[in-house]
Amino acid sequence: MTHVALVTGASSGIGEATARHLMAADYKVYAAARRVDRMESLAQAGAQVLSLDLTDDGSIQRAVAAIAQREGRLDALVNNAGYGSYGSLEDVPLDEGRRQFEVNVFGLARLIQLCLPMMRAQRSGHIINITSIGGKMHEPLGSWYHATKFAVEGLSDCLRMEVAPFGIHVVVVEPGAIRTEWSGIAQEGLLRYSGDTAYGEQAHRHARMLAQSETSSMVSPPEVVARTITRAVKASRPRTRYATGGGAKTILFLRRWLSDRAFDGIMRRIEKSLAGS
Template sequence: MKKVIVITGASSGMGKETAKKLIGEGHIVYTLARRVEQMEDLKNLGGHPIKMDISNEEEVTKAVQTIIEKEGRIDVLWNNAGFGLYGSVEDVPLEEARKQMEVNVFGLALMTQKVVPFMRKQKSGLIINTSSVGGKVYFPMGAWYHASKHAVEGLSDCLRLELKPFGINVVILEPGFIATEFGSVLLNNFEKISKDSAYSEMMNAIISNTKKTEAEGSNSQPTVIADAVSKIIKTKNPKTRYSVGKMAKPLIFLRNLVGDKMYDKMVTSQLK
Protein backbone atom coordinates (compact mmCIF):
# COMPACT_ATOMS: atom_id res chain seq x y z
CA MET A 1 0.00 0.00 0.00
CA LYS A 2 1.37 3.40 -1.01
CA LYS A 3 2.09 5.63 1.99
CA VAL A 4 3.01 9.28 2.48
CA ILE A 5 6.36 9.17 4.25
CA VAL A 6 8.32 12.07 5.74
CA ILE A 7 12.04 11.68 6.48
CA THR A 8 14.16 14.27 8.26
CA GLY A 9 17.94 14.29 7.85
CA ALA A 10 17.65 12.79 4.38
CA SER A 11 20.52 14.52 2.60
CA SER A 12 23.03 11.74 3.26
CA GLY A 13 23.71 8.40 4.91
CA MET A 14 20.87 6.40 6.39
CA GLY A 15 18.18 8.92 5.49
CA LYS A 16 19.14 9.16 1.84
CA GLU A 17 19.60 5.41 1.30
CA THR A 18 16.27 4.68 2.94
CA ALA A 19 14.52 7.35 0.89
CA LYS A 20 15.83 5.72 -2.30
CA LYS A 21 14.48 2.34 -1.24
CA LEU A 22 11.08 3.67 -0.21
CA ILE A 23 10.71 5.69 -3.42
CA GLY A 24 11.55 2.54 -5.35
CA GLU A 25 8.84 0.69 -3.47
CA GLY A 26 6.27 3.17 -4.75
CA HIS A 27 5.75 5.35 -1.69
CA ILE A 28 5.32 9.12 -1.72
CA VAL A 29 8.46 10.26 0.05
CA TYR A 30 9.18 13.75 1.34
CA THR A 31 12.82 14.28 2.29
CA LEU A 32 13.64 17.16 4.63
CA ALA A 33 17.11 18.59 5.30
CA ARG A 34 19.11 21.82 5.34
CA ARG A 35 21.29 20.72 2.43
CA VAL A 36 18.56 20.53 -0.18
CA GLU A 37 21.14 20.59 -2.99
CA GLN A 38 22.31 17.14 -1.84
CA MET A 39 18.84 15.71 -2.41
CA GLU A 40 18.63 16.47 -6.13
CA ASP A 41 19.17 12.78 -6.89
CA LEU A 42 16.17 11.92 -4.73
CA LYS A 43 14.07 14.39 -6.69
CA ASN A 44 15.16 12.76 -9.94
CA LEU A 45 14.04 9.41 -8.55
CA GLY A 46 10.59 10.78 -7.76
CA GLY A 47 11.08 12.06 -4.23
CA HIS A 48 9.99 15.43 -2.87
CA PRO A 49 12.90 17.31 -1.24
CA ILE A 50 12.15 20.26 1.05
CA LYS A 51 14.76 22.56 2.54
CA MET A 52 14.23 22.65 6.30
CA ASP A 53 16.23 23.30 9.46
CA ILE A 54 14.89 20.98 12.16
CA SER A 55 15.65 23.57 14.84
CA ASN A 56 13.65 26.32 13.10
CA GLU A 57 9.98 26.16 14.12
CA GLU A 58 8.80 28.38 11.27
CA GLU A 59 10.48 26.15 8.68
CA VAL A 60 9.18 22.97 10.31
CA THR A 61 5.62 24.31 10.39
CA LYS A 62 5.81 25.39 6.77
CA ALA A 63 7.19 22.03 5.63
CA VAL A 64 4.44 20.05 7.36
CA GLN A 65 1.74 22.38 6.03
CA THR A 66 3.12 22.01 2.51
CA ILE A 67 2.94 18.22 2.72
CA ILE A 68 -0.58 18.22 4.16
CA GLU A 69 -1.81 20.66 1.50
CA LYS A 70 -0.46 18.42 -1.26
CA GLU A 71 -1.19 14.95 0.15
CA GLY A 72 -3.89 15.45 2.78
CA ARG A 73 -2.17 13.07 5.19
CA ILE A 74 1.11 11.82 6.64
CA ASP A 75 1.30 8.08 7.25
CA VAL A 76 4.90 7.76 8.43
CA LEU A 77 7.25 10.22 10.12
CA TRP A 78 10.85 9.13 10.48
CA ASN A 79 12.65 11.52 12.83
CA ASN A 80 16.15 10.83 11.58
CA ALA A 81 17.88 14.23 11.71
CA GLY A 82 20.75 14.43 14.15
CA PHE A 83 24.51 14.62 14.61
CA GLY A 84 27.19 13.52 17.05
CA LEU A 85 29.05 15.99 19.27
CA TYR A 86 32.22 14.58 20.80
CA GLY A 87 34.64 15.91 23.39
CA SER A 88 34.93 15.82 27.17
CA VAL A 89 32.27 17.46 29.32
CA GLU A 90 34.95 19.84 30.53
CA ASP A 91 36.10 20.86 27.05
CA VAL A 92 32.86 21.15 25.07
CA PRO A 93 31.33 24.65 25.27
CA LEU A 94 27.78 24.58 26.61
CA GLU A 95 26.69 26.54 23.56
CA GLU A 96 27.67 23.54 21.42
CA ALA A 97 26.04 21.14 23.87
CA ARG A 98 22.78 23.08 23.65
CA LYS A 99 22.93 22.83 19.87
CA GLN A 100 23.31 19.05 20.19
CA MET A 101 20.16 18.86 22.30
CA GLU A 102 18.32 21.34 20.10
CA VAL A 103 18.77 19.15 17.02
CA ASN A 104 18.75 15.60 18.41
CA VAL A 105 16.01 16.03 21.01
CA PHE A 106 14.01 19.24 20.63
CA GLY A 107 14.06 19.13 16.84
CA LEU A 108 12.63 15.61 16.98
CA ALA A 109 10.00 16.76 19.47
CA LEU A 110 9.11 19.81 17.37
CA MET A 111 8.61 17.75 14.23
CA THR A 112 6.49 15.29 16.19
CA GLN A 113 4.31 18.05 17.63
CA LYS A 114 3.58 19.40 14.16
CA VAL A 115 2.71 16.01 12.64
CA VAL A 116 0.79 14.26 15.43
CA PRO A 117 -2.43 16.35 15.18
CA PHE A 118 -2.90 15.13 11.60
CA MET A 119 -2.18 11.53 12.54
CA ARG A 120 -4.67 11.73 15.41
CA LYS A 121 -7.30 13.08 13.04
CA GLN A 122 -6.79 10.20 10.61
CA LYS A 123 -6.60 7.75 13.56
CA SER A 124 -3.46 6.11 12.22
CA GLY A 125 0.22 6.68 11.77
CA LEU A 126 3.74 5.48 12.44
CA ILE A 127 6.53 7.50 14.03
CA ILE A 128 10.07 6.12 13.89
CA ASN A 129 12.61 7.89 16.10
CA THR A 130 16.29 7.37 15.43
CA SER A 131 18.11 6.74 18.68
CA SER A 132 21.36 4.77 18.59
CA VAL A 133 23.14 1.94 20.30
CA GLY A 134 24.55 5.01 22.06
CA GLY A 135 21.14 5.47 23.65
CA LYS A 136 21.72 2.30 25.65
CA VAL A 137 25.50 2.26 26.15
CA TYR A 138 28.14 4.92 26.66
CA PHE A 139 31.72 5.77 25.77
CA PRO A 140 34.04 8.53 27.02
CA MET A 141 34.12 11.78 25.07
CA GLY A 142 30.52 11.27 23.96
CA ALA A 143 28.61 12.61 26.96
CA TRP A 144 26.41 15.08 25.10
CA TYR A 145 25.68 12.73 22.21
CA HIS A 146 24.82 9.87 24.55
CA ALA A 147 22.74 12.19 26.72
CA SER A 148 20.72 13.23 23.66
CA LYS A 149 20.12 9.63 22.56
CA HIS A 150 19.23 8.48 26.07
CA ALA A 151 16.71 11.33 26.05
CA VAL A 152 15.28 10.14 22.73
CA GLU A 153 14.78 6.68 24.24
CA GLY A 154 12.84 8.05 27.21
CA LEU A 155 10.85 10.52 25.15
CA SER A 156 9.86 7.81 22.67
CA ASP A 157 8.72 5.39 25.37
CA CYS A 158 6.40 8.00 26.86
CA LEU A 159 5.20 9.08 23.42
CA ARG A 160 4.36 5.47 22.52
CA LEU A 161 1.97 5.21 25.48
CA GLU A 162 0.42 8.61 24.80
CA LEU A 163 -0.32 7.90 21.14
CA LYS A 164 -1.40 4.26 21.36
CA PRO A 165 -5.09 5.15 22.02
CA PHE A 166 -5.10 7.11 18.74
CA GLY A 167 -3.88 4.24 16.60
CA ILE A 168 -0.37 5.68 16.20
CA ASN A 169 2.66 3.41 16.61
CA VAL A 170 6.00 4.71 17.91
CA VAL A 171 9.15 2.74 17.10
CA ILE A 172 12.71 3.36 18.29
CA LEU A 173 15.47 2.63 15.78
CA GLU A 174 18.85 1.88 17.38
CA PRO A 175 21.59 1.82 14.71
CA GLY A 176 24.95 0.30 15.55
CA PHE A 177 28.14 1.22 13.69
CA ILE A 178 27.02 2.43 10.26
CA ALA A 179 29.24 3.74 7.45
CA THR A 180 28.07 7.37 7.41
CA GLU A 181 29.58 10.82 8.03
CA PHE A 182 29.54 10.14 11.78
CA GLY A 183 33.21 9.23 12.03
CA SER A 184 34.41 12.31 10.15
CA VAL A 185 32.18 14.53 12.30
CA LEU A 186 33.68 13.01 15.44
CA LEU A 187 37.21 13.68 14.20
CA ASN A 188 36.33 17.24 13.20
CA ASN A 189 34.97 17.91 16.68
CA PHE A 190 38.20 16.70 18.26
CA GLU A 191 40.23 18.99 16.00
CA LYS A 192 38.41 21.99 17.49
CA ILE A 193 39.57 21.06 20.97
CA SER A 194 42.94 22.30 22.18
CA LYS A 195 45.82 19.86 21.82
CA ASP A 196 46.69 20.82 25.41
CA SER A 197 43.47 19.25 26.68
CA ALA A 198 43.83 17.12 29.80
CA TYR A 199 42.03 14.42 27.82
CA SER A 200 44.30 14.44 24.75
CA GLU A 201 45.61 10.91 25.40
CA MET A 202 42.08 9.50 25.53
CA MET A 203 41.06 11.50 22.46
CA ASN A 204 44.05 10.21 20.51
CA ALA A 205 43.10 6.61 21.33
CA ILE A 206 39.54 7.22 20.11
CA ILE A 207 40.83 8.95 16.96
CA SER A 208 43.08 5.98 16.23
CA ASN A 209 40.29 3.45 16.73
CA THR A 210 37.87 5.50 14.60
CA LYS A 211 40.32 5.82 11.71
CA LYS A 212 41.15 2.11 11.91
CA THR A 213 37.50 1.12 11.76
CA GLU A 214 36.82 3.41 8.80
CA ALA A 215 39.92 2.17 6.95
CA GLU A 216 38.91 -1.46 7.40
CA GLY A 217 35.41 -0.71 6.15
CA SER A 218 34.01 -2.86 8.92
CA ASN A 219 30.93 -0.73 9.62
CA SER A 220 27.56 -1.81 8.25
CA GLN A 221 26.32 -0.05 5.13
CA PRO A 222 23.33 2.34 5.38
CA THR A 223 21.34 -0.12 3.29
CA VAL A 224 20.81 -2.29 6.40
CA ILE A 225 18.93 0.63 7.93
CA ALA A 226 16.94 1.09 4.72
CA ASP A 227 15.89 -2.56 4.84
CA ALA A 228 14.92 -2.25 8.51
CA VAL A 229 12.82 0.89 8.00
CA SER A 230 11.09 -0.70 5.01
CA LYS A 231 10.29 -3.74 7.16
CA ILE A 232 8.94 -1.59 9.99
CA ILE A 233 6.66 0.30 7.63
CA LYS A 234 5.28 -2.93 6.19
CA THR A 235 4.68 -4.52 9.60
CA LYS A 236 1.15 -4.16 10.94
CA ASN A 237 2.21 -4.43 14.58
CA PRO A 238 5.91 -3.44 14.73
CA LYS A 239 8.18 -4.04 17.69
CA THR A 240 8.91 -1.09 19.97
CA ARG A 241 12.66 -1.26 19.21
CA TYR A 242 14.86 -2.36 16.33
CA SER A 243 18.62 -2.67 16.94
CA VAL A 244 20.28 -2.75 13.53
CA GLY A 245 23.83 -2.74 12.20
CA LYS A 246 27.27 -3.82 13.36
CA MET A 247 27.58 -4.39 17.11
CA ALA A 248 24.12 -2.99 17.90
CA LYS A 249 22.64 -6.12 19.45
CA PRO A 250 25.88 -7.44 21.03
CA LEU A 251 26.66 -4.12 22.74
CA ILE A 252 23.15 -3.72 24.13
CA PHE A 253 23.15 -7.35 25.30
CA LEU A 254 26.52 -6.86 26.98
CA ARG A 255 25.41 -3.66 28.70
CA ASN A 256 22.36 -5.43 30.10
CA LEU A 257 24.46 -8.38 31.21
CA VAL A 258 27.24 -6.71 33.19
CA GLY A 259 27.27 -4.08 35.91
CA ASP A 260 28.54 -0.51 35.60
CA LYS A 261 32.05 -1.12 36.92
CA MET A 262 32.63 -4.16 34.73
CA TYR A 263 31.34 -2.28 31.67
CA ASP A 264 33.60 0.69 32.53
CA LYS A 265 36.64 -1.62 32.63
CA MET A 266 35.74 -3.19 29.29
CA VAL A 267 35.38 0.21 27.62
CA THR A 268 38.58 1.70 29.06
CA SER A 269 40.54 -1.42 28.06
CA GLN A 270 39.87 -0.47 24.42
CA LEU A 271 41.51 2.93 24.89
CA LYS A 272 45.01 1.73 25.68
Protein backbone atom coordinates in the same frame (compact mmCIF):
# COMPACT_ATOMS: atom_id res chain seq x y z
CA MET B 1 -4.32 5.18 -1.46
CA THR B 2 -0.78 6.52 -1.62
CA HIS B 3 1.18 6.27 1.60
CA VAL B 4 3.25 9.32 2.49
CA ALA B 5 6.54 9.39 4.43
CA LEU B 6 8.77 12.18 5.71
CA VAL B 7 12.44 11.32 6.17
CA THR B 8 14.78 13.82 7.83
CA GLY B 9 18.53 13.95 7.35
CA ALA B 10 17.98 12.63 3.84
CA SER B 11 20.96 14.28 2.16
CA SER B 12 23.28 11.35 2.90
CA GLY B 13 23.81 8.12 4.80
CA ILE B 14 20.91 6.41 6.56
CA GLY B 15 18.41 9.09 5.58
CA GLU B 16 19.17 8.92 1.88
CA ALA B 17 19.14 5.11 1.89
CA THR B 18 15.83 5.09 3.78
CA ALA B 19 14.21 7.49 1.32
CA ARG B 20 15.21 5.21 -1.55
CA HIS B 21 13.97 2.06 0.20
CA LEU B 22 10.62 3.64 1.05
CA MET B 23 10.18 4.83 -2.54
CA ALA B 24 10.88 1.28 -3.70
CA ALA B 25 8.12 0.18 -1.30
CA ASP B 26 5.69 2.54 -3.09
CA TYR B 27 5.70 5.34 -0.52
CA LYS B 28 5.56 8.95 -1.64
CA VAL B 29 8.64 10.26 0.13
CA TYR B 30 9.35 13.77 1.31
CA ALA B 31 13.12 13.92 1.76
CA ALA B 32 14.18 16.72 4.10
CA ALA B 33 17.57 18.18 5.02
CA ARG B 34 19.45 21.46 5.35
CA ARG B 35 21.59 20.69 2.29
CA VAL B 36 18.93 20.64 -0.41
CA ASP B 37 21.54 20.66 -3.18
CA ARG B 38 22.79 17.26 -2.02
CA MET B 39 19.36 15.69 -2.58
CA GLU B 40 19.25 16.27 -6.33
CA SER B 41 19.63 12.56 -7.09
CA LEU B 42 16.73 11.78 -4.74
CA ALA B 43 14.59 14.35 -6.52
CA GLN B 44 15.48 12.74 -9.85
CA ALA B 45 14.49 9.37 -8.38
CA GLY B 46 11.05 10.73 -7.49
CA ALA B 47 11.38 12.10 -3.97
CA GLN B 48 9.80 15.41 -2.97
CA VAL B 49 12.66 17.49 -1.59
CA LEU B 50 12.16 19.84 1.37
CA SER B 51 14.48 22.28 3.10
CA LEU B 52 14.56 21.56 6.83
CA ASP B 53 16.70 23.02 9.61
CA LEU B 54 15.87 21.46 12.97
CA THR B 55 17.27 24.46 14.83
CA ASP B 56 14.78 26.79 13.09
CA ASP B 57 11.15 26.48 14.18
CA GLY B 58 9.95 28.36 11.12
CA SER B 59 11.72 25.87 8.86
CA ILE B 60 10.07 22.95 10.69
CA GLN B 61 6.63 24.55 10.44
CA ARG B 62 7.01 25.25 6.73
CA ALA B 63 8.08 21.68 5.96
CA VAL B 64 5.13 20.10 7.77
CA ALA B 65 2.68 22.66 6.36
CA ALA B 66 3.83 21.81 2.84
CA ILE B 67 3.05 18.13 3.36
CA ALA B 68 -0.29 18.87 5.01
CA GLN B 69 -1.31 21.15 2.14
CA ARG B 70 -0.19 18.84 -0.65
CA GLU B 71 -1.13 15.46 0.82
CA GLY B 72 -3.47 15.98 3.76
CA ARG B 73 -1.95 12.96 5.47
CA LEU B 74 1.30 11.50 6.76
CA ASP B 75 1.78 7.78 7.26
CA ALA B 76 5.40 7.65 8.42
CA LEU B 77 7.75 10.12 10.05
CA VAL B 78 11.37 8.96 10.13
CA ASN B 79 13.37 11.15 12.52
CA ASN B 80 16.88 10.43 11.30
CA ALA B 81 18.56 13.86 11.28
CA GLY B 82 21.22 14.42 13.92
CA TYR B 83 24.94 14.53 14.60
CA GLY B 84 27.44 13.53 17.28
CA SER B 85 29.10 16.25 19.34
CA TYR B 86 32.20 14.86 21.05
CA GLY B 87 34.72 16.24 23.51
CA SER B 88 35.10 16.14 27.29
CA LEU B 89 32.25 17.58 29.31
CA GLU B 90 34.71 20.04 30.83
CA ASP B 91 35.87 21.30 27.43
CA VAL B 92 32.72 21.47 25.29
CA PRO B 93 31.04 24.91 25.54
CA LEU B 94 27.48 24.88 26.86
CA ASP B 95 26.33 26.57 23.66
CA GLU B 96 27.49 23.50 21.73
CA GLY B 97 25.75 21.23 24.25
CA ARG B 98 22.55 23.19 23.73
CA ARG B 99 22.90 22.92 19.95
CA GLN B 100 23.37 19.17 20.27
CA PHE B 101 20.08 18.95 22.16
CA GLU B 102 18.40 21.41 19.78
CA VAL B 103 19.13 19.19 16.77
CA ASN B 104 18.92 15.71 18.29
CA VAL B 105 16.05 16.20 20.75
CA PHE B 106 14.11 19.46 20.55
CA GLY B 107 13.97 19.60 16.75
CA LEU B 108 12.82 15.98 16.68
CA ALA B 109 10.18 16.68 19.33
CA ARG B 110 8.89 19.78 17.52
CA LEU B 111 8.55 17.84 14.28
CA ILE B 112 6.54 15.16 16.08
CA GLN B 113 4.29 17.81 17.65
CA LEU B 114 3.45 19.25 14.26
CA CYS B 115 2.96 15.89 12.50
CA LEU B 116 0.76 14.27 15.15
CA PRO B 117 -2.46 16.15 14.27
CA MET B 118 -2.44 14.60 10.78
CA MET B 119 -1.80 11.13 12.18
CA ARG B 120 -4.46 11.50 14.89
CA ALA B 121 -7.01 12.66 12.32
CA GLN B 122 -6.39 9.59 10.14
CA ARG B 123 -6.01 7.39 13.27
CA SER B 124 -2.88 5.76 11.96
CA GLY B 125 0.82 6.36 11.48
CA HIS B 126 4.34 5.26 12.28
CA ILE B 127 6.87 7.48 14.04
CA ILE B 128 10.37 6.03 13.70
CA ASN B 129 12.98 7.65 15.94
CA ILE B 130 16.56 6.80 15.04
CA THR B 131 18.58 6.76 18.23
CA SER B 132 21.71 4.62 18.43
CA ILE B 133 23.19 1.95 20.60
CA GLY B 134 24.54 5.16 22.15
CA GLY B 135 21.12 5.59 23.74
CA LYS B 136 21.76 2.51 25.87
CA MET B 137 25.54 2.53 26.40
CA HIS B 138 28.33 4.99 27.08
CA GLU B 139 31.88 5.89 26.16
CA PRO B 140 34.33 8.59 27.21
CA LEU B 141 34.18 12.03 25.57
CA GLY B 142 30.67 11.57 24.23
CA SER B 143 28.59 12.92 27.11
CA TRP B 144 26.46 15.40 25.16
CA TYR B 145 25.79 13.00 22.28
CA HIS B 146 24.88 10.09 24.51
CA ALA B 147 22.72 12.34 26.69
CA THR B 148 20.61 13.24 23.65
CA LYS B 149 20.23 9.63 22.58
CA PHE B 150 19.26 8.51 26.10
CA ALA B 151 16.72 11.36 26.04
CA VAL B 152 15.15 10.24 22.76
CA GLU B 153 14.84 6.69 24.09
CA GLY B 154 12.84 7.93 27.09
CA LEU B 155 10.82 10.39 25.01
CA SER B 156 9.88 7.59 22.63
CA ASP B 157 8.70 5.28 25.40
CA CYS B 158 6.40 7.93 26.84
CA LEU B 159 5.14 8.98 23.41
CA ARG B 160 4.39 5.37 22.46
CA MET B 161 1.91 5.06 25.32
CA GLU B 162 0.37 8.49 24.69
CA VAL B 163 -0.46 7.96 21.03
CA ALA B 164 -1.34 4.26 21.01
CA PRO B 165 -5.08 5.01 21.47
CA PHE B 166 -4.99 6.89 18.15
CA GLY B 167 -3.58 3.93 16.22
CA ILE B 168 -0.11 5.50 16.00
CA HIS B 169 3.01 3.36 16.45
CA VAL B 170 6.27 4.71 17.90
CA VAL B 171 9.40 2.74 17.09
CA VAL B 172 13.01 3.22 18.15
CA VAL B 173 15.74 2.06 15.76
CA GLU B 174 19.15 1.62 17.39
CA PRO B 175 21.94 1.41 14.80
CA GLY B 176 25.41 0.19 15.68
CA ALA B 177 28.50 1.12 13.68
CA ILE B 178 27.31 2.40 10.29
CA ARG B 179 29.44 3.75 7.44
CA THR B 180 28.27 7.39 7.18
CA GLU B 181 29.61 10.93 7.61
CA TRP B 182 28.80 10.76 11.33
CA SER B 183 32.22 9.49 12.42
CA GLY B 184 34.17 12.20 10.60
CA ILE B 185 32.02 14.95 12.13
CA ALA B 186 32.43 13.45 15.61
CA GLN B 187 36.22 13.23 15.19
CA GLU B 188 36.46 16.83 14.04
CA GLY B 189 34.55 18.15 17.04
CA LEU B 190 36.39 15.90 19.46
CA LEU B 191 39.81 17.20 18.43
CA ARG B 192 38.62 20.79 18.17
CA TYR B 193 37.31 20.85 21.74
CA SER B 194 39.64 18.46 23.57
CA GLY B 195 42.63 17.79 21.32
CA ASP B 196 44.88 20.31 23.09
CA THR B 197 43.54 20.15 26.65
CA ALA B 198 44.14 17.99 29.70
CA TYR B 199 42.04 15.38 27.89
CA GLY B 200 44.20 15.53 24.76
CA GLU B 201 45.71 12.06 25.05
CA GLN B 202 42.26 10.51 25.46
CA ALA B 203 40.87 12.64 22.66
CA HIS B 204 43.51 11.64 20.12
CA ARG B 205 43.21 7.97 21.09
CA HIS B 206 39.43 8.10 20.78
CA ALA B 207 39.67 9.91 17.44
CA ARG B 208 41.96 7.16 16.15
CA MET B 209 39.43 4.59 17.33
CA LEU B 210 36.61 6.37 15.47
CA ALA B 211 38.77 6.56 12.34
CA GLN B 212 39.69 2.88 12.51
CA SER B 213 36.09 1.88 13.12
CA GLU B 214 35.18 3.34 9.72
CA THR B 215 37.13 0.58 7.97
CA SER B 216 36.35 -2.22 10.42
CA SER B 217 34.62 -5.29 9.09
CA MET B 218 32.06 -4.74 11.85
CA VAL B 219 30.80 -1.54 10.21
CA SER B 220 27.60 -1.91 8.18
CA PRO B 221 26.44 0.11 5.17
CA PRO B 222 23.49 2.47 5.75
CA GLU B 223 21.26 0.23 3.64
CA VAL B 224 21.16 -2.24 6.54
CA VAL B 225 19.44 0.36 8.71
CA ALA B 226 17.23 1.52 5.84
CA ARG B 227 15.89 -2.01 5.40
CA THR B 228 15.11 -2.22 9.11
CA ILE B 229 13.30 1.13 9.04
CA THR B 230 11.26 0.11 6.00
CA ARG B 231 10.28 -3.15 7.68
CA ALA B 232 9.13 -1.25 10.78
CA VAL B 233 7.17 1.30 8.72
CA LYS B 234 5.34 -1.43 6.79
CA ALA B 235 4.54 -3.54 9.87
CA SER B 236 0.98 -3.42 11.16
CA ARG B 237 2.30 -4.22 14.62
CA PRO B 238 5.99 -3.20 14.70
CA ARG B 239 8.34 -3.98 17.54
CA THR B 240 9.02 -1.12 19.92
CA ARG B 241 12.79 -1.35 19.26
CA TYR B 242 15.07 -2.64 16.52
CA ALA B 243 18.81 -2.98 17.12
CA THR B 244 20.49 -3.22 13.74
CA GLY B 245 23.86 -3.27 11.99
CA GLY B 246 27.45 -2.88 13.14
CA GLY B 247 27.55 -5.10 16.23
CA ALA B 248 24.48 -3.44 17.77
CA LYS B 249 22.96 -6.57 19.24
CA THR B 250 26.26 -7.74 20.72
CA ILE B 251 27.03 -4.40 22.38
CA LEU B 252 23.52 -4.07 23.80
CA PHE B 253 23.66 -7.64 25.11
CA LEU B 254 26.90 -6.87 26.92
CA ARG B 255 25.52 -3.62 28.31
CA ARG B 256 22.46 -5.38 29.63
CA TRP B 257 24.31 -8.08 31.51
CA LEU B 258 27.61 -6.49 32.58
CA SER B 259 28.04 -4.23 35.57
CA ASP B 260 28.86 -0.58 34.90
CA ARG B 261 32.54 -1.04 35.77
CA ALA B 262 32.83 -4.22 33.71
CA PHE B 263 31.34 -2.43 30.72
CA ASP B 264 33.71 0.51 31.29
CA GLY B 265 36.56 -1.97 31.03
CA ILE B 266 35.20 -3.47 27.81
CA MET B 267 34.92 -0.02 26.24
CA ARG B 268 38.48 0.89 27.23
CA ARG B 269 39.80 -2.32 25.70
CA ILE B 270 37.88 -1.72 22.47
CA GLU B 271 39.20 1.84 22.30
CA LYS B 272 42.82 0.78 22.85
CA SER B 273 42.54 -2.09 20.39
CA LEU B 274 41.10 0.05 17.58
CA ALA B 275 43.32 3.05 18.37
CA GLY B 276 46.45 0.91 18.24
CA SER B 277 47.66 1.95 21.70
